[in-house]
Amino acid sequence: MNTAAERLYEQGEAAQRASARLGRTSAETRNHALENIARALETEQGPVLEANAADYRDAETAGIDAAFLDRLLLNSDRLNGMAADVRSVASLPDPVGELIESFTLANGLEVEKRRTPLGVIASIYESRPNVTTDIVSLALKSGNACFLRGGKETLRSNLALVSLIHRAIGEAGLPTDAVQFVDDTDRELVDVILGMKQHINLLVPRGGTGLINFVAERAQMPVVTGGVGVCHTYVDRDADTEMAANIVYNAKVQRPTVCNAMDTVLVHSEAAARCLPEIAAQLNGAGVEMRCDHRALSILGPEGGLNLVPAQEEDFGQEFLALIASVRVVDSLDDALDHIETYGSGHSEAIITDDTAAAQRFLNEVDAAAVYHNTSTRFTDGAQFGLGAEVGISTQKFHARGPLGLRELTTYKWIVRGAGQVRE
């Protein structure tokens, strides 16, 4: 192992040692540390903004695109927003030690199942520097140490943030080793991190599909991945026209670039003539391109001033992340369920209907993190669900599904109290 790799293992060990101490701290101490971080983000902005300006200049010089530059940029408003997010995490109930269940056995043993920290949460992430404070606050609040590897374009911004964080948590009495940041952005070291299973209890990759797949494929520790959402809204035979059009519009248009935005509208053939024109009119008003199967096309166009395109096979099962929706007419709830099973990514799926039995079948049978009746897939979100902030949204079934909040960063232990009982 070379020196840089050895250094990572030392950081991993330090994080692990710190996590044992952190798990014993009081909620007050951990909340105090988060409040210190929030206040420092508001009152000590100078060094962070300077570091970010240097990152920004270099990225600009390197010809990096505008969307990326916008994600990288910090300003006073954004730092204040990050401070508010940290405070909102601090205000959540303490997950450490939460009683999950308890019972007394026939022999008198008292058994409790209580939530405990996982240990060390690692993240490998790309451009946004706010991920640094998000993950630090969620990890510390849930009694976990963290091990962070950010992108090379934001290295100076992240180092400035981590320096602020170390000072803030140290003043609150938390071990500063609880936040480890990898300051060497050599890509080969990512492979070293993916092998550090004895020091990392959970790894959450955040970034593009390429990064996520690379990490999921090679990591030797548990990984929670997600972020890809191919989301459907099925307008059933008995859907209310106006409600269907409003919900489809919201699911597609309110924020098209995120994973819970709708990609495909499925419409029951007996509702298509009634609902599709209203849906199309609303989507068209927002400039949405509709990629329609031939039955949808025959109802909506070719005339009518809409932005219609004949759908290709690859338009189904695609996450557009843009003002584009594919549209298909189906003959039954079963056909809708089959379509979603074939093309969905297990993220968020909705049915619009006044038929309670059809809704119940949809909610039962669709295999996804979140299923919706008469509302928008855009609600799959930790804050919307009242879980506070989230590390990400899981589309896997193991450990955690849907928004990853504080509880999803914990495990549990069984605690058994006796008075000398032995096993017969």
Added chain:
Amino acid sequence: MNTAAERLYEQGEAAQRASARLGRTSAETRNHALENIARALETEQGPVLEANAADYRDAETAGIDAAFLDRLLLNSDRLNGMAADVRSVASLPDPVGELIESFTLANGLEVEKRRTPLGVIASIYESRPNVTTDIVSLALKSGNACFLRGGKETLRSNLALVSLIHRAIGEAGLPTDAVQFVDDTDRELVDVILGMKQHINLLVPRGGTGLINFVAERAQMPVVTGGVGVCHTYVDRDADTEMAANIVYNAKVQRPTVCNAMDTVLVHSEAAARCLPEIAAQLNGAGVEMRCDHRALSILGPEGGLNLVPAQEEDFGQEFLALIASVRVVDSLDDALDHIETYGSGHSEAIITDDTAAAQRFLNEVDAAAVYHNTSTRFTDGAQFGLGAEVGISTQKFHARGPLGLRELTTYKWIVRGAGQVRE
């Protein structure tokens, strides 16, 4: 891919299709299927016993050891015992659809978090044929299909059991594809199974450390491992002598070959002179070899007729699975905690003390699946905890920790019902 590997993928696909149907069956249908299996195990023993006799003869001819032969052996009593275990799983509450939490958001959306099956549970396991009916019953009860690969020495026994299971569940109306058994015991196919992540949602290896490590290292799907327990009992300064001796005796002697049996006794130096002789006398009565550090030796021996051996460094952190215990005198609760952190495997750890504050520190700070105060580590067991049967005992922290019962074979989904709400 060769033909045998293709066949495995076909079986994986079939299991996955069946799991979707299985997830929609009623608890009554699934319980009916388990009752059919139990009755068939009692009333159709002939073909299973014949197949097992052939397996047994071959194993005997191959010179396989007596312990292995005993694990392989089926007889009428053992089949009746397996039937009773299947019925006991059937009698447990249905985990499918169980409400985990529910709340109403400020905008009126009704949110439920409900338990759902994982999908396909796979197991790669060694000699005991009862694992086949254990895993089948736990998987079907929790709405999961299963994909099984047993050892080559029990192939005929397992095929006879699976044939009985297929008939029994088919008659109850469950898809027989929900139970897939790999009938080709070519070891290279194990590697194929470990790569089938699109068809297997959870893999549980059962067998020796070699098998478990091999699987944990190479599997591309989620794996729950466990089974290794280096368990300590710490006799604190304020321990009751008789209680300490009884609990240590039970933890070591009641069933020494299992993972929750005690391996090491730690005794506080101020309690050693009082407690160690009583502990040693009881252990000695059961023929336990005590591997003692020098301070324990100086209290207990060299004279006294006990089976004492000076401990070597490797006697700490070792799972003995036999009538052997290592013994160390420590100077404080902190030293005991340090020892357990260094040498424990995160399985089951106990403190014996009348000092409530010391007990609470131990229960809080020891990082293990199960922690005990004034009772025996032998209680870490799904049946003892009232969870019914178990697939195994997890010493990892991700997804499930401790006994793996029905709930641990599930995931959850978020179900949201609205009346047209959209996200602002």
